[in-house]
Amino acid sequence: MSAGKDHASKVNFHPERPIVMIGAMAVGKSVIGAELARMLGLEFIDTDQRIVAKHGPIPRLFIARGEHYFRQLEARAVASVLDVAKPKTVVLSLGGGAVLDSGTQQLLAGATVVHLRATVDAIRERIERTTGRPLLAVDPVEAWTRLATARAPVYARLADITIDVDNSSVPDVVTRLIDILAEESKKENTAP
Numbered sequence: 001m002s003a004g005k006d007h008a009s010k011v012n013f014h015p016e017r018p019i020v021m022i023g024a025m026a027v028g029k030s031v032i033g034a035e036l037a038r039m040l041g042l043e044f045i046d047t048d049q050r051i052v053a054k055h056g057p058i059p060r061l062f063i064a065r066g067e068h069y070f071r072q073l074e075a076r077a078v079a080s081v082l083d084v085a086k087p088k089t090v091v092l093s094l095g096g097g098a099v100l101d102s103g104t105q106q107l108l109a110g111a112t113v114v115h116l117r118a119t120v121d122a123i124r125e126r127i128e129r130t131t132g133r134p135l136l137a138v139d140p141v142e143a144w145t146r147l148a149t150a151r152a153p154v155y156a157r158l159a160d161i162t163i164d165v166d167n168s169s170v171p172d173v174v175t176r177l178i179d180i181l182a183e184e185s186k187k188e189n190t191a192p
């Protein structure tokens with residue numbers, strides 16, 4: 001048995017709805033979502049990865065077709081997972097701006113939404129060294145702060161669970177998250 005299934009069986013947690021990771025750029029939605037899925041023995045889907053696999057690198061898409069086109073692909077990628085008769089119980093990590101789409105916002109009502117929250121100091125090094133995020137191409141720290149601040153109320157409104165990830169390793173965040181998910185599910189199942 002894998003360590004993941006072992007942990008999941010210890011907490012006796014079997015999600016009934018998709019789990020969706022949201023939050024600002026570089027907070028860890030992809031790596032934490034993938035590790036959470038591994039630990040729970042679930043399929044992992046990442047909208048950015050799906051778009052890249054089908055349409056090529058995101059910066060090139062932004063240049064060739066524009067941000068609006070990317071947002072349409074992104075909304076479609078979300079809908080292909082959540083806008084179906086019986087959404088599969090998967091872990092789905094979104095791009096940082098996917099939650100701005102009103103259709104996506106509505107679809108998130110049928111999922112358990114996890115907001116990963118970080119301060120700029122915690123992710124400064126990550127966004128200064130990485131490429132591949134067209135919206136952070138110029139002055140990444142200023143751009144990240146501006147976008148994260150503007151989107152913070154949307155993340156907060158959509159989230160069922162918010163986790164502060166500063167100073168926590170990926171396994172630490174995942175362990176905390178599984179404990180919270182299990183606790184929430186216990187509450188739901190024992191509610192009168």
Ligand SMILES: Nc1ncnc2c1ncn2[C@@H]1O[C@H](COP(=O)(O)OP(=O)(O)OP(=O)(O)O)[C@@H](O)[C@H]1O
Nearest residue numbers: 024025026027028029030031095096126168169170
């Ligand atoms: N808790 C953490 N501790 C250390 N490194 C981390 C942590 N979370 C993420 N990282 C690293 O930060 C980088 C960005 O993580 P990731 O790609 O998962 O972010 P994201 O939220 O999916 O970003 P995007 O919005 O661009 O999709 C990766 O190199 C990842 O390994």
Ligand SMILES: O=C(O)C1=C[C@@H](O)[C@@H](O)[C@H](O)C1
Nearest residue numbers: 025048058095096097133134
């Ligand atoms: O926050 C955003 O708007 C983005 C985040 C990335 O995940 C990618 O989806 C893309 O670079 C745009």
Ligand SMILES: [Mg+2]
Nearest residue numbers: 029030048094
């Ligand atoms: Mg990602």
